Amino acid sequence: xxxxxxxxxxxxxxxxxxxxxxxxxxxxxxxxxxxxxxxxxxxxxxxxxxxxxxxxxxxxxxxxxxxxxxxxxxxxxxxxxxxxxxxxxxxxxxxxxxxxxxxxxxxxxxxxxxxxxxxxxxxxxxxxxxxxxxxxxxxxxxxxxxxxxxxxxxxxxxxxxxxxxxxxxxxxxxxxxxxxxxxxxxxxxxxxxxxxxxxxxxxxxxxxxxxxxxxxxxxxxxxxxxxxxxxxxxxxxxxxxxxxxxxxxxxxxxxxxxxxxxxxxxxxxxxxxxxxxxxxxxxxxxxxxxxxxxxxxxxxxxxxxxxxxxxxxxxxxxxxxxxxxxxxxxxxxxxxxxxxxxxxxxxxxxxxxxxxxxxxxxxxxxxxxxxxxxxxxxxxxxxxxxxxxxxxxxxxxxxxxxx
Numbered sequence: 001x002x003x004x005x006x007x008x009x010x011x012x013x014x015x016x017x018x019x020x021x022x023x024x025x026x027x028x029x030x031x032x033x034x035x036x037x038x039x040x041x042x043x044x045x046x047x048x049x050x051x052x053x054x055x056x057x058x059x060x061x062x063x064x065x066x067x068x069x070x071x072x073x074x075x076x077x078x079x080x081x082x083x084x085x086x087x088x089x090x091x092x093x094x095x096x097x098x099x100x101x102x103x104x105x106x107x108x109x110x111x112x113x114x115x116x117x118x119x120x121x122x123x124x125x126x127x128x129x130x131x132x133x134x135x136x137x138x139x140x141x142x143x144x145x146x147x148x149x150x151x152x153x154x155x156x157x158x159x160x161x162x163x164x165x166x167x168x169x170x171x172x173x174x175x176x177x178x179x180x181x182x183x184x185x186x187x188x189x190x191x192x193x194x195x196x197x198x199x200x201x202x203x204x205x206x207x208x209x210x211x212x213x214x215x216x217x218x219x220x221x222x223x224x225x226x227x228x229x230x231x232x233x234x235x236x237x238x239x240x241x242x243x244x245x246x247x248x249x250x251x252x253x254x255x256x257x258x259x260x261x262x263x264x265x266x267x268x269x270x271x272x273x274x275x276x277x278x279x280x281x282x283x284x285x286x287x288x289x290x291x292x293x294x295x296x297x298x299x300x301x302x303x304x305x306x307x308x309x310x311x312x313x314x315x316x317x318x319x320x321x322x323x324x325x326x327x328x329x330x331x332x333x334x335x336x337x338x339x340x341x342x343x344x345x346x347x348x349x350x351x352x353x354x355x356x357x358x359x360x361x362x363x364x365x366x367x368x369x370x371x372x373x374x375x376x377x378x379x380x381x382x383x384x385x386x387x388x389x390x391x392x393x394x395x396x397x398x399x400x401x402x403x
Contacts, residue, residue, distance in 0.1 A: 044094060050087045054265035055098040057091035058257075059084065065109025065141050072204065081113035084145075085120055092127055099129040099264035102149055103257060108140025108162060113209055118218055121148035126297070129264060133257045134158040139239060143250070144215060147222040153255040160245035163187075163219060163234035165212040185212030187231045224248060325350050333357060 044050035044057055051058050064078040089096045102121070124130055125148075132138075132146035134154040139162035146152050154160060165185040171177050185208045219234075220227040233248045234240070245251045277293050279285045280301040288298055324347035329337045336357055340350040 042092060044087075044097070048083045048087050050091055052094075052096065053261055055096060056261050056264045057094070057097040058102045058261065059087050059091065059100065059102050061104045061106055061142060061145060063106055064105055065114070065145075067110050067113035079110070081117045085117055088120060088124065089119075092124055097128065099131070100124075101257070101260060101264065102130070102132040102146060102148045103144050104132055104134045104138050105136035106139070106142035107137050108142050111141065111165060114141045114144050114213060115218060118144050118148040118222070119147060120224060127149050131260055133255075133260050134160060134251070135257060138251075140164070143234075144219065147219050147250075151253075152251040152252045153253055153260050154242060155256065156242040156254055158242055158245065158251075159239045160250045161234040161236060161239045163230060164237035165208045165215060167208055184237065185209050187212055187216065187236065225249065236344060237308065238308055258295075260368060271331060328354055330354070
């Protein structure tokens with residue numbers, strides 16, 4: 001198989017010198033195309049732009065973020081939340097994917113669609129490890145998404161934050177012409193310069209504030225902090241750099257994309273402690289499934305066995321068995337009684353054994369009845385002799401109960 005460097009060197013390139021040098025350097029280090037593919041990743045099935053590297057799915061979130069994919073998003077290098085949701089679900093459904101990295105470099109984008117995608121990322125944390133990485137800008141809507149991951153790892157130079165909402169308003173006036181105003185949410189005065197304070201524009205600001213409240217609440221949920229602390233953490237709509245973002249609690253730690261992927265590719269990193277739901281009855285299992293609990297997180301507990309109660313019950317049953325067999329005892333049948341006790345025979349089975357032994361010895365049912373009731377036996381009639389076989393067991397047992 002030809003080396004990756006040989007393949008790269010044999011092709012004409014239309015590329016800036018620095019970029020070509022980087023490509024050739026990577027090709028030379030990796031040695032062969034298969035190794036190069038492992039380093040760069042291969043496309044994930046049923047996804048738009050996800051690459052799979054050593055069981056880690058890398059999902060890029062770059063450029064402006066918009067809700068729907070269209071020609072404009074493609075020519076402007078924007079990202080669609082619609083396509084991101086599809087890519088994320090493909091990674092979650094693919095059994096080859098053990099962990100997911102959101103590779104974020106975006107200034108933010110359109111407000112609509114962000115909350116839904118953020119909730120999807122947050123909910124998916126219970127299925128597979130999900131990390132976000134920021135090597136450039138992780139601002140505004142992009143931060144809303146990144147904060148929903150298990151952990152946000154950033155580069156020393158990353159710009160993180162811009163927690164707030166802004167809108168642009170175009171006013172056309174016959175005398176003054178067109179004027180553009182920028183209105184920001186009141187919790188983020190540093191989001192944009194304050195160009196006006198007129199009461200009419202404050203009405204629009206109320207809507208912006210309401211949307212910003214949702215933003216702040218979801219970031220607080222994602223970071224497990226008090227919503228009142230979020231504006232200060234985010235410098236009231238400003239941006240924090242690298243270590244300062246970590247110190248403020250906006251990100252978890254510093255690192256690199258390659259290091260993060262390597263961590264997640266390790267088998268030990270893929271063993272995620274799932275929140276388990278324990279059920280012990282069929283009704284509890286049905287209720288858990290009806291509530292949407294992941295079957296993989298359901299633990300069916302072994303039934304609790306009260307050994308003391310079982311032991312006491314067994315002793316009581318055995319005592320009654322022996323008592324009942326002793327009650328059947330009659331002179332001359334000692335060996336049959338002892339064998340029945342030793343062999344664990346039931347009272348009924350012992351009665352049949354005694355009846356058969358009595359027949360073999362020529363002892364009649366009348367004699368057994370007389371012995372059982374303490375009366376003098378009478379000569380049985382023909383009908384009584386015919387019914388003797390059917391009545392034997394009940395007669396013996398009845399006699400034993402009266403002793």
